[in-house]
Amino acid sequence: MVNFGVEFVPKDVYWRTVYYAIQAEKGGFDNLWITDHFINRSVYVTLTLILNYTERIKVGTGVTNPFLISPLATASNIASLNEVAPGRVVCGIGAGDLTTLEQAGVQVTKPLSAMREAVQMINALLKGEGLQNFEGTVFKVKSARLAFKVRNPIPIYIGAQGAKMLKLAGEMGDGVLINASNPADIKEAVELVKEGASSAGRSMDKIDVAAYTAFSIHENEEKAFKAAMPVVAFIVAGAPDPVLEKHQINLEAAKKIKDALVKGDFPTAFSAVTREMADAFSLYGTPAQCIEKISQILKAGVTQFVVGSPIGSNVRKAIDLVVKEVIPHFR
Amino acid sequence: MSSVDLSEVVAKIPRSIRSNLSTQLVDILLNAKGGDKLSSSLAKSFLYLWQKDRLAEDEGMDVLLKAALSLDAEATLKQLSESNLSEVADAIQKLSKKG
Numbered sequence: 001m002v003n004f005g006v007e008f009v010p011k012d013v014y015w016r017t018v019y020y021a022i023q024a025e026k027g028g029f030d031n032l033w034i035t036d037h038f039i040n041r042s043v044y045v046t047l048t049l050i051l052n053y054t055e056r057i058k059v060g061t062g063v064t065n066p067f068l069i070s071p072l073a074t075a076s077n078i079a080s081l082n083e084v085a086p087g088r089v090v091c092g093i094g095a096g097d098l099t100t101l102e103q104a105g106v107q108v109t110k111p112l113s114a115m116r117e118a119v120q121m122i123n124a125l126l127k128g129e130g131l132q133n134f135e136g137t138v139f140k141v142k143s144a145r146l147a148f149k150v151r152n153p154i155p156i157y158i159g160a161q162g163a164k165m166l167k168l169a170g171e172m173g174d175g176v177l178i179n180a181s182n183p184a185d186i187k188e189a190v191e192l193v194k195e196g197a198s199s200a201g202r203s204m205d206k207i208d209v210a211a212y213t214a215f216s217i218h219e220n221e222e223k224a225f226k227a228a229m230p231v232v233a234f235i236v237a238g239a240p241d242p243v244l245e246k247h248q249i250n251l252e253a254a255k256k257i258k259d260a261l262v263k264g265d266f267p268t269a270f271s272a273v274t275r276e277m278a279d280a281f282s283l284y285g286t287p288a289q290c291i292e293k294i295s296q297i298l299k300a301g302v303t304q305f306v307v308g309s310p311i312g313s314n315v316r317k318a319i320d321l322v323v324k325e326v327i328p329h330f331r
Numbered sequence: 332m333s334s335v336d337l338s339e340v341v342a343k344i345p346r347s348i349r350s351n352l353s354t355q356l357v358d359i360l361l362n363a364k365g366g367d368k369l370s371s372s373l374a375k376s377f378l379y380l381w382q383k384d385r386l387a388e389d390e391g392m393d394v395l396l397k398a399a400l401s402l403d404a405e406a407t408l409k410q411l412s413e414s415n416l417s418e419v420a421d422a423i424q425k426l427s428k429k430g
Contacts (some may be wrong), residue, residue: 016366
C-alpha cells in the first residue's frame with residue numbers, strides 16, 4: 001500500500017502550518033515534510049511545534065541542504081527533534097535551491113560530493129560513531145560527536161532530480177524524494193534509483209521511493225490549473241533548456257517567464273504558464289483527474305506520494321479533498 | 332469583552348449549526364491578513380482544541396470567535412449574520428462597545 005505525504009512551506013505564521021499538519025494527520029497522511037529556506041520560518045521550530053500537536057504522523061525536513069547548513073548542525077537538529085517524538089522524525093536533504101543559495105551568496109560546488117559526504121557525516125553522528133579526521137572533498141572535520149545519544153535509527157532521505165543524484169539516493173539513502181510530477185519523469189527517475197541501489201548491492205525494499213510533486217487539486221479543473229501556475233512558473237524559469245525541450249516546451253515562452261520573474265513582474269510570469277508547462281511540471285486537476293495521474297505514477301514503483309505545494313488555492317479545502325476523495329481510492 | 336460575557340453569547344449558538352460555523356470561522360482565521368496579530372495564547376488554545384476535536388464545543392466556539400474577531404471582525408460578524416445568528420452578532424457588537 002502506498003503512503004501519502006504532504007509538504008508545507010512555512011511562509012505563514014506557525015499556527016496556520018500547524019493547523020494544516022493536524023488536519024493532515026487526522027485525514028490519514030503518513031508523512032509530513034517542511035521545506036527549509038532561510039527566507040521562511042525555521043523548519044525546526046515548525047517541526048517541533050507540529051510534533052507537539054500530533055501523535056502519529058512522521059515528519060521531516062523537505063529538504064535541508066549541506067551548503068547553507070553544516071551537516072553537523074543538521075545532525076544535531078534532527079537528533080534533538082527526534083527526542084521530541086522518537087521514531088517519528090526523518091531527515092530529508094538535497095543539494096538545495098540554487099536561486100535561494102545564490103541570493104545568500106553561497107557557492108554551490110561539487111553538489112554530488114557534498115551530498116555524499118553530508119549523508120556520511122549525518123549518519124555517523126546520528127549513529128553515535130562520530131567523525132575523526134574526516135577528509136572529504138567538500139567537508140573536512142577534525143573531530144565531531146554528539147554529546148547525547150540517539151535512541152533509534154533516523155532514516156535519511158535524499159532529495160534528487162538529476163541522474164547522478166538519483167543514483168546516489170539509491171546507493172545511500174533510506175529514502176529518495178524524487179523532485180518531479182510527470183509520470184514519465186518519475187518512471188525514469190525510479191529506474192535510476194534502482195541502478196544506484198543495484199550498484200551498491202542494496203534491495204529496493206529498503207528504500208522508500210517518494211514522488212515529491214507540485215500538486216494542485218480543486219473540484220473545478222481550471223481553478224486547479226490556475227493555483228498551480230505560480231509554482232510552475234518558477235519551475236520553468238529554473239529548468240535547463242534540455243529539460244524544457246524534453247517536454248516540448250517553447251524555449252522563447254519559457255524565457256519570457258524567466259525575464260518577468262527576474263523583473264519581479266509576477267502577473268506576467270504566472271499568466272504565461274501554459275497547460276503543456278503545467279502538465280510537465282505539476283500534477284493538477286479534479287479529484288478524479290488526480291487519482292488517474294497518481295495511479296500512473298504508482299506504477300513506476302513509488303512507495304510514497306507527496307502532495308506538494310501549492311496543494312490548492314485554499315489549502316484547507318484542498319487537503320480535505322485529498323483526504324475524502326483521493327486517499328480512500330488507494331486504501 | 333470579558334470571557335464571561337462571550338460565554339453567554341456562545342450559549343446562544345444552536346448546537347445544530349456549530350460544526351459548519353466552526354469551519355467557517357476557521358476559514359476566516361486561515362485566510363485573514365495579519366495572522367501574526369493573533370495572540371500567542373489564543374493561537375495555542377485554537378490548535379489544542381482543534382487537535383482534540385473540540386472546536387464546535389463551547390470552549391472551542393469561544394476561542395474561535397475571539398480569534399476570528401481579533402483578526403477580521405467585519406468578516407466574522409458578516410459570517411454570523413449569514414448563519415442566521417444576527418442576534419449573536421448584535422450581542423458581540425454590544426459587548427465590544429462596552430469594552
